[in-house]
Amino acid sequence: MAILPGPVMGKTLISERGGREKKGATMTEATTDDPESGVNAEHWGRVYETTADDAVSWYEPEPRASLEALALADIPVRASLVDVGAGSFRLVEHLLDRGATDLTVVDIASSAFETTRSRLGSRASKVDWLVADVTQWRPDRLFEVWHDRAVFHFMTEPGQRDGYGAALRTATSAGSWLVIATFADDGPERCSGLPVKRYSGPGLIAEFASDFVAHDVWRDEHRSPGGAIQPFTWAVMRRR
Numbered sequence: 442m443a444i445l446p447g448p449v450m451g452k453t454l455i456s457e458r459g460g461r462e463k464k465g466a467t468m469t470e471a472t473t474d475d476p477e478s479g480v481n482a483e484h485w486g487r488v489y490e491t492t493a494d495d496a497v498s499w500y501e502p503e504p505r506a507s508l509e510a511l512a513l514a515d516i517p518v519r520a521s522l523v524d525v526g527a528g529s530f531r532l533v534e535h536l537l538d539r540g541a542t543d544l545t546v547v548d549i550a551s552s553a554f555e556t557t558r559s560r561l562g563s564r565a566s567k568v569d570w571l572v573a574d575v576t577q578w579r580p581d582r583l584f585e586v587w588h589d590r591a592v593f594h595f596m597t598e599p600g601q602r603d604g605y606g607a608a609l610r611t612a613t614s615a616g617s618w619l620v621i622a623t624f625a626d627d628g629p630e631r632c633s634g635l636p637v638k639r640y641s642g643p644g645l646i647a648e649f650a651s652d653f654v655a656h657d658v659w660r661d662e663h664r665s666p667g668g669a670i671q672p673f674t675w676a677v678m679r680r681r
């Protein structure tokens with residue numbers, strides 16, 4: 442079903458299917474124990490073990506903005522897509538419903554996947570589940586789409602952003618899309634108790650400008666389950 446119109450990009454992809462959970466094969470070191478660091482497996486594991494899926498501030502019952510972003514760029518539903526820091530976000534379910542066949546989710550916390558896997562039931566085998574710190578991850582395949590909603594902004598240290606950029610470059614090639622959303626420059630200063638780095642549209646584009654060309658950038662407002670309005674900067678960029 443072509444909910445997301447447009448031609449399938451003709452890239453050669455090395456795909457490792459199977460729908461099983463894998464540890465990040467090339468994670469080279471343990472993540473930090475610094476409680477103030479966004480790269481903190483223990484923190485995130487605890488969040489998903491102790492908080493209901495629909496109670497976290499980033500909960501969105503329908504991935505409206507993500508689907509809009511994919512449609513804006515005419516990204517076909519069958520494009521290979523990795524959702525980094527996916528948590529229990531419902532994007533993969535919505536894409537499976539529309540006919541997606543090559544979906545990977547990555548998260549630093551394995552408990553992040555439990556809700557989505559149980560919601561998906563037998564369909565969980567159609568998704569590759571990967572537990573990895575994205576700043577250390579060096580994937581052994583390419584993706585047509587890299588999707589990140591509310592993860593990059595936890596990379597408050599330059600070294601973390603460098604690691605994220607290295608993973609992004611390893612996972613993509615010319616023509617691949619970057620769909621990314623961070624808190625806007627007037628958005629919250631913290632999320633899940635951790636500090637974040639906020640971005641204006643030009644600031645977010647500048648972060649990836651050495652490898653990606655901006656296609657669209659816009660502001661969107663997320664309403665948390667508690668009713669708080671959180672301004673986000675969204676960007677769709679394409680790799681040179």
Ligand SMILES: C[S@@+](CC[C@H](N)C(=O)[O-])C[C@H]1O[C@@H](n2cnc3c(N)ncnc32)[C@H](O)[C@@H]1O
Binds near residue numbers: 479480500595
């Ligand atoms: C605010 S939540 C957003 C979850 C999801 N993207 C969404 O929009 O619902 C941030 C997510 O990023 C994950 N995360 C944080 N740091 C990470 C890292 N270094 N590598 C991979 N995942 C990470 C967390 O476990 C959590 O699921």
